[in-house]
Amino acid sequence: MQEVDVQDAWIFINKIFPILNSSYPTVYTKEEFYKAAKIIKELNLTCFVQDMVILKIETSLRKSIIPKFWSHFKSPENIKPFYKFLKAIDSLYEDYSKLLEVINALDMLRNINNFDKPIMGEMNIKNSLKLMLKSTMFSQHHTSYDKVISYFYEEALLLEDMDSFSSKQCPICSLLDCSNCETLFLKANGKLIEMSLLGPLTDQALTDLIYYYINMHIQKTCKDNFDTSYIESFEKWLDRVIITWLKKIYCHSEVSDRSIADFDKKLRNYLYNTYTKIRINQLFNIIIEYPDSLAALEDIKICLPKTDLKQYLIKKLQQAVETRLLHLGVSTSDVLTAYVAAIRSLRFLDPSGLLLEVITQPIHQYLRSREDTVRCVVSSLTEEGPNDLAEELVRGETVLCDENTIQDSDENWETWTPESSDHQPSKIPATKRSSDIISMLVNVYGSKELFVNEYRTLLADRLLCQYSCDTEKEIRYLELLKLRFGDSQLHYCEVMLKDIVDSKRINQHIKQDPNYKNQEIPISTMIVSAQFWPPFKEEKLELHPKLLTQFESFTKGFETLKGSRTLCWKNHLGIVDLEIELSSRTLSLSVSPVHATIMMHFQDSNRWTLNDLSKTMQVPPTVLRRKIGFWQSHGLLVENEQDIFLLKEETSEDNIVQDNIIIEDYESESAMASAQDQRDEELQTFWSYIVGMLMNLDTLSLERIHQMLKMFALQGSSVEYNIHELKIFLDKKVREHQLIHSNGLYKLPK
Structure with a gap:
C-alpha cells in the first residue's frame, strides 16, 4: 500500500510541478492539486519537493533563462539599443511569469501542508524567486549591458524633453507625434518593477545619464552668459522634465514615493553643485564683466550655502588670477581695473570680507612689486571720464589704514553672523577691515603719504606741462582728496x-x-x-x-x-611756441626749450658740429643728438657729414609735414625728478662720509661700509636705506670713476 502511495505521489508531483522534468506547469484541477498535496504531506515529502523545485528553478535560471537574456545584448549593431533592451525585458518577463506559476504552486503546497521553512532566508517565496533571479543575473553580467541600457534610457529621456527640439520627430522611431514608443518604455519599466529589477538594473545607469543630461543642459544654457539668473529656471526644468520622467518610470513601484524623493534630493544637490562649479570656473570672466554679471553672482551667492564649494572657489579663482592677471603681459592699469571689479564682486558674494581678503592677497603682493602702481592709482583717481576709482573718490569716504580702527556697527546686531571658518585665518581683525576700495589700495602699501606724494608729483607734472591747466578742476579734485586723506x-x-x-x-x-x-x-x-x-x-x-x-x-x-625775493630759472623746463618761416613753408610748433635753443643757434649759423653746439648749449653730445633728431624728422636739419649738421630750408613735397599747425613735441617726459633720482639725492648726503672712511681705511667691503654708516651717519637721520640700495649707489659711483671695486672691496682712485 505504501509503495502505491509513493508512486501516486510522484505522478501527481510531476503533474503540478512539471519543471522537475524540464517543462512548465500544465493545467490541473483543484482536486488533483489537493490530492497531491495530501499524499506529499502524508509521506512527509514537502521539504523534499520544495528543495527539488528550488534546485530546478536555480538550474533553469543559470543555464537557460539568464543566458538567453544576456544574449539579446549580442544582437547585430544595426538594431537600436532601445529595441534590444525591450526584447530582452519581454523575454525575461515571459520566463519569469512561467517560473512564477511554479512558485505559486509551491506556495499553495506550503500553505495546505502548513510548511513554513524559509527559502534563501525569505518567508515569502515570491521574494525568494526574485532574489534568485537577481543574484543569477548579476553573476553573469554582460559587458555590453551598461552601454545598451544607457542608450535605452537616454532615448526615452529625449522623448520626455521633446520641447528642446525644433521638430516633434520621435528620437526613437523617427515618426511624428509618436506615442507608441513611450508606451513600450513604460511597459518595460513596469515589468522590471514587477520582477524587482528596476533599481538593481537601472539605478546607476539612470543616475549617470541624468547627471550627464543635467550637466549638458547647464553648459548649453548658460555658456558665456552672465547677465541672466538661471537657478530658478533650472529648478523648474528639473521638476518639469527629469522628476516627471522618473515618476513615470516608478509609477507602478511600491516604493515609488521614496525612490522619487531620494532621486529628487540627490539630483537637486547635483544640480546646485554642477551649476556652481561651472559658474566658479567662469568666475574670473564674471568679475571682469561686473556689474553686467550681477545676475551670475547672485546665483553663486544662492548656491554656495547649499554646496561645499567655498574652498574650490578660492582655489580656482586664485589660479585664474595668477595665470590670467598677475604677469608682465597685463598692464598695471588693467590689473587695477580687475582688482576693483574683484573687490566689488567678492564683497557682494561675501559681505564679511573674508573671501575678498583671501582672494586679493596675491594681487596686493603683485601690485606692491610694480613700480608704477601708485602712479596708476592716482592717475585713475583724477582722470576724466567714467572711472571706478574716480567714482569712489566722489563718494568722499575717509581713507583708513590698518592702524586706524573701523568702529563696529551696532545697528544690525540682530543680523550679525560669526565669521566663516571655511576661509583661511585672517590677519586683519574684522573691526579693522575696510570695504572702501581706495582704502584697500592704500592699505596695499600701508601709507597714505606715498599716495599723497605721488599725487603731488602728478599734479606738478600737469601744472607744468599744461599752461592752460584748468585750476578749478584741479581744486575740485584736491577738495575730494582732502576728504579722503586729510x-x-x-x-x-x-x-x-x-x-x-x-x-x-x-x-x-x-x-x-x-x-x-x-x-x-x-x-x-x-x-x-x-x-x-x-x-x-x-x-x-x-x-x-x-x-x-x-x-x-x-x-x-x-x-x-x-623786494627781497629773486628767481632761480629752470632753463630746461617749459614750452616754447615757435613760428619758423622757410622759403617754401611756415611751421608753427610747440617744443621744449632745448629744441628751441637748437633752432635759434641754427638761425645764427646754418652749420654746426655736434661738439661745438654741445659746448655752446652745455648739453651732452649723446643727449643733443637725440634732440636734433626731432628737427631731422621735420626735414629742417640734415647730417651732411659725421657729426656735422646743416639747416635745410628747402625740402621736397614728400618731406613736408603738415603746415601752419601746432605740432606737439613727440617727447612727453616728466618735469619732475623720478623716485630713484630723489633717492640718489638723499644718499648723496652720505657720500662725504663714505669718502672719509675710504681715505682713512683705504679699502672696505660693502657690509662694512653699511655697518659704519648705520653706526655714525644714520643716527638721528630720517633717511634709511638697506644694503641693496647702498650697493646700487656705490656701483653708480664706480661707473662714474669715483670709486674702484676689486675683489669685493671698494677704494678711492689714486
Whole structure:
C-alpha cells in the first residue's frame, strides 16, 4: 500500500510541478492539486519537493533563462539599443511569469501542508524567486549591458524633453507625434518593477545619464552668459522634465514615493553643485564683466550655502588670477581695473570680507612689486571720464589704514553672523577691515603719504606741462582728496595751485611795467615756491643769449615787485611756441626749450658740429643728438657729414609735414625728478662720509661700509636705506670713476 502511495505521489508531483522534468506547469484541477498535496504531506515529502523545485528553478535560471537574456545584448549593431533592451525585458518577463506559476504552486503546497521553512532566508517565496533571479543575473553580467541600457534610457529621456527640439520627430522611431514608443518604455519599466529589477538594473545607469543630461543642459544654457539668473529656471526644468520622467518610470513601484524623493534630493544637490562649479570656473570672466554679471553672482551667492564649494572657489579663482592677471603681459592699469571689479564682486558674494581678503592677497603682493602702481592709482583717481576709482573718490569716504580702527556697527546686531571658518585665518581683525576700495589700495602699501606724494608729483607734472591747466578742476579734485586723506596731507598741493594763480597775476603786473615793455621775445613764466613743490629733474642747458637777456629783464621786474625775493630759472623746463618761416613753408610748433635753443643757434649759423653746439648749449653730445633728431624728422636739419649738421630750408613735397599747425613735441617726459633720482639725492648726503672712511681705511667691503654708516651717519637721520640700495649707489659711483671695486672691496682712485 505504501509503495502505491509513493508512486501516486510522484505522478501527481510531476503533474503540478512539471519543471522537475524540464517543462512548465500544465493545467490541473483543484482536486488533483489537493490530492497531491495530501499524499506529499502524508509521506512527509514537502521539504523534499520544495528543495527539488528550488534546485530546478536555480538550474533553469543559470543555464537557460539568464543566458538567453544576456544574449539579446549580442544582437547585430544595426538594431537600436532601445529595441534590444525591450526584447530582452519581454523575454525575461515571459520566463519569469512561467517560473512564477511554479512558485505559486509551491506556495499553495506550503500553505495546505502548513510548511513554513524559509527559502534563501525569505518567508515569502515570491521574494525568494526574485532574489534568485537577481543574484543569477548579476553573476553573469554582460559587458555590453551598461552601454545598451544607457542608450535605452537616454532615448526615452529625449522623448520626455521633446520641447528642446525644433521638430516633434520621435528620437526613437523617427515618426511624428509618436506615442507608441513611450508606451513600450513604460511597459518595460513596469515589468522590471514587477520582477524587482528596476533599481538593481537601472539605478546607476539612470543616475549617470541624468547627471550627464543635467550637466549638458547647464553648459548649453548658460555658456558665456552672465547677465541672466538661471537657478530658478533650472529648478523648474528639473521638476518639469527629469522628476516627471522618473515618476513615470516608478509609477507602478511600491516604493515609488521614496525612490522619487531620494532621486529628487540627490539630483537637486547635483544640480546646485554642477551649476556652481561651472559658474566658479567662469568666475574670473564674471568679475571682469561686473556689474553686467550681477545676475551670475547672485546665483553663486544662492548656491554656495547649499554646496561645499567655498574652498574650490578660492582655489580656482586664485589660479585664474595668477595665470590670467598677475604677469608682465597685463598692464598695471588693467590689473587695477580687475582688482576693483574683484573687490566689488567678492564683497557682494561675501559681505564679511573674508573671501575678498583671501582672494586679493596675491594681487596686493603683485601690485606692491610694480613700480608704477601708485602712479596708476592716482592717475585713475583724477582722470576724466567714467572711472571706478574716480567714482569712489566722489563718494568722499575717509581713507583708513590698518592702524586706524573701523568702529563696529551696532545697528544690525540682530543680523550679525560669526565669521566663516571655511576661509583661511585672517590677519586683519574684522573691526579693522575696510570695504572702501581706495582704502584697500592704500592699505596695499600701508601709507597714505606715498599716495599723497605721488599725487603731488602728478599734479606738478600737469601744472607744468599744461599752461592752460584748468585750476578749478584741479581744486575740485584736491577738495575730494582732502576728504579722503586729510587737510594736512595735502597742504603742499594747495600752495602749488595758489602758485599758479599768483603766477598769472605776477606775469600780468610785470608785463605792464614800462621798463619791461617792447621785449623782442614775449615770455610767460610760472613762478613756484621751491620748498612746496616736488624736486625738479635737473638738466644742464645754456639758453640762447637773447633769451638770457629777456630772463634778466623779467628777474629785475620780479625783484622790484617782491623786494627781497629773486628767481632761480629752470632753463630746461617749459614750452616754447615757435613760428619758423622757410622759403617754401611756415611751421608753427610747440617744443621744449632745448629744441628751441637748437633752432635759434641754427638761425645764427646754418652749420654746426655736434661738439661745438654741445659746448655752446652745455648739453651732452649723446643727449643733443637725440634732440636734433626731432628737427631731422621735420626735414629742417640734415647730417651732411659725421657729426656735422646743416639747416635745410628747402625740402621736397614728400618731406613736408603738415603746415601752419601746432605740432606737439613727440617727447612727453616728466618735469619732475623720478623716485630713484630723489633717492640718489638723499644718499648723496652720505657720500662725504663714505669718502672719509675710504681715505682713512683705504679699502672696505660693502657690509662694512653699511655697518659704519648705520653706526655714525644714520643716527638721528630720517633717511634709511638697506644694503641693496647702498650697493646700487656705490656701483653708480664706480661707473662714474669715483670709486674702484676689486675683489669685493671698494677704494678711492689714486
